[in-house]
Amino acid sequence: MLIGGEWTDGVKGDVFLTINPANREVLAEVARGYEADIDRAVEAARRALESPAWAEMTPAARGRLLNRIAALIRQHADELAEMETLDCGKPLSQSKIDMETSAQYFEYYAGVADKLFGATIPISHQYLDYTVREPIGVTAHITPWNFPLAVVSRSLAPALAAGNTAVLKPAEQTPLTALRLGELAIEAGLPAGVLNIVPGFGSDAGAHLASHPGINHIAFTGSVETGTLVMQAAAKNVVPVTLELGGKSPNIVFADARIEDALQGAMKAIFSNSGQVCSAGSRLLVQQDIHDQLVKELVNRTSQLRLGPGLEDPDLGPLVSEEQFQRVLTYVELGKKEGAKAITGGGPATQEKLKRGFFIQPTLFDEVQSGMRIEQEEIFGPVLSILTFRDAEEALEIANGVSYGLVAAIWTRDIGKAHSLAAKIKAGQIYINNYFGGSVGTPFGGYKKSGFGREKGMEALQSYTQVKNVCITLD
Numbered sequence: 446m447l448i449g450g451e452w453t454d455g456v457k458g459d460v461f462l463t464i465n466p467a468n469r470e471v472l473a474e475v476a477r478g479y480e481a482d483i484d485r486a487v488e489a490a491r492r493a494l495e496s497p498a499w500a501e502m503t504p505a506a507r508g509r510l511l512n513r514i515a516a517l518i519r520q521h522a523d524e525l526a527e528m529e530t531l532d533c534g535k536p537l538s539q540s541k542i543d544m545e546t547s548a549q550y551f552e553y554y555a556g557v558a559d560k561l562f563g564a565t566i567p568i569s570h571q572y573l574d575y576t577v578r579e580p581i582g583v584t585a586h587i588t589p590w591n592f593p594l595a596v597v598s599r600s601l602a603p604a605l606a607a608g609n610t611a612v613l614k615p616a617e618q619t620p621l622t623a624l625r626l627g628e629l630a631i632e633a634g635l636p637a638g639v640l641n642i643v644p645g646f647g648s649d650a651g652a653h654l655a656s657h658p659g660i661n662h663i664a665f666t667g668s669v670e671t672g673t674l675v676m677q678a679a680a681k682n683v684v685p686v687t688l689e690l691g692g693k694s695p696n697i698v699f700a701d702a703r704i705e706d707a708l709q710g711a712m713k714a715i716f717s718n719s720g721q722v723c724s725a726g727s728r729l730l731v732q733q734d735i736h737d738q739l740v741k742e743l744v745n746r747t748s749q750l751r752l753g754p755g756l757e758d759p760d761l762g763p764l765v766s767e768e769q770f771q772r773v774l775t776y777v778e779l780g781k782k783e784g785a786k787a788i789t790g791g792g793p794a795t796q797e798k799l800k801r802g803f804f805i806q807p808t809l810f811d812e813v814q815s816g817m818r819i820e821q822e823e824i825f826g827p828v829l830s831i832l833t834f835r836d837a838e839e840a841l842e843i844a845n846g847v848s849y850g851l852v853a854a855i856w857t858r859d860i861g862k863a864h865s866l867a868a869k870i871k872a873g874q875i876y877i878n879n880y881f882g883g884s885v886g887t888p889f890g891g892y893k894k895s896g897f898g899r900e901k902g903m904e905a906l907q908s909y910t911q912v913k914n915v916c917i918t919l920d
Contacts, residue, residue, distance in 0.1 A: 455479060696715075727829060
């Protein structure tokens with residue numbers, strides 16, 4: 446673990462194993478952090494926050510430092526992508542995209558570091574009133590296993606750009622690229638203690654970090670259940686949180702859509718990273734006039750997808766862990782019991798070479814009805830629920846009929862209909878005639894149980910700064 450600029454064992458000296466989900470082989474032993482290690486990391490971050498090396502660094506210099514981190518990520522992109530693919534299982538080409546995205550986060554916020562302006566507020570001729578934006582303090586980052594480096598970079602880059610220090614607890618399933626990022630940050634010249642990385646488990650290291658009185662802001666990405674616990678822990682210290690908690694996103698295809706584009710979008714929306722994406726298009730809403738045509742082609746394309754170890758760059762890799770593998774299989778069986786029709790897939794991969802890994806066949810459920818658990822609950826795997834609708838009004842009712850509100854997509858040539866529906870869907874991001882559009886500069890976050898606050902773009906900086914107002918008497 447990285448604490449105060451030094452690589453160190455944990456206080457107890459314990460380790461845990463991180464494994465390759467494609468074959469269950471051990472990749473590495475990783476130092477396991479506990480409460481005492483979190484205490485050490487928070488203390489180091491607080492010292493660094495006040496140290497001249499960081500507190501007196503100009504915003505422009507911070508920007509140059511973040512640019513160096515971005516350059517090092519790009520320089521080591523192949524190494525990092527291979528490491529991430531081994532650790533979490535995703536196809537190598539997808540990991541390479543994630544490395545570029547990670548570099549872009551640091552690059553984007555490098556350009557923002559010296560542009561965090563305050564404002565002057567006209568009161569009267571007697572006063573000069575102005576605001577300044579200051580760092581919020583020590584930030585905690587509790588990150589998930591599905592995009593190990595990209596999500597770390599997504600919250601860490603704006604936090605550092607604004608002048609904060611950080612304690613990072615990466616997911617125990619996939620800690621390797623986060624630790625490698627720590628090495629690159631030191632190489633780039635990040636002062637000691639500005640970034641501290643404590644691998645460990647959520648039940649002790651993560652829980653203690655969320656409840657630590659020395660933390661000033663928490664960024665958490667994960668499940669609703671854990672996010673609720675994080676928010677409760679933060680509330681005891683009156684600490685703000687940014688929560689990104691997943692989704693059950695509707696992907697709505699109208700009869701007047703460009704069908705080929707919609708098909709490609711639907712495949713990408715549910716099968717990227719084997720469906721282990723919080724914003725996955727896991728509910729496909731198809732207008733009844735084109736249902737048979739679209740579903741027939743969807744089955745054809747899904748049946749041709751290639752499963753395999755991530756390093757072979759297949760269409761789908763394994764799920765990240767035994768726990769996730771069993772969770773998805775449970776939902777597949779539940780869908781069958783609920784009366785949905787599994788029209789392709791529906792179980793573990795059958796190829797002999799894949800049986801040691803956590804591989805599940807890409808699965809399509811047709812004849813899904815609103816209210817079924819596979820339609821309401823986040824599965825986080827390569828499982829698509831297909832529903833039929835008559836008109837835009839019914840599509841809207843189905844789209845908004847879940848407790849999540851992260852993403853939605855609309856496929857139509859009628860731009861008026863698209864705008865009207867986009868205005869009424871309760872979700873933080875609306876894609877029209879695309880899926881997974883946007884960039885590191887577009888704000889990302891949810892409505893309802895998908896969480897609150899925004900990552901990415903300029904919006905993210907509001908979470909990592911606080912406003913101070915100064916009023917001066919001129920008379």
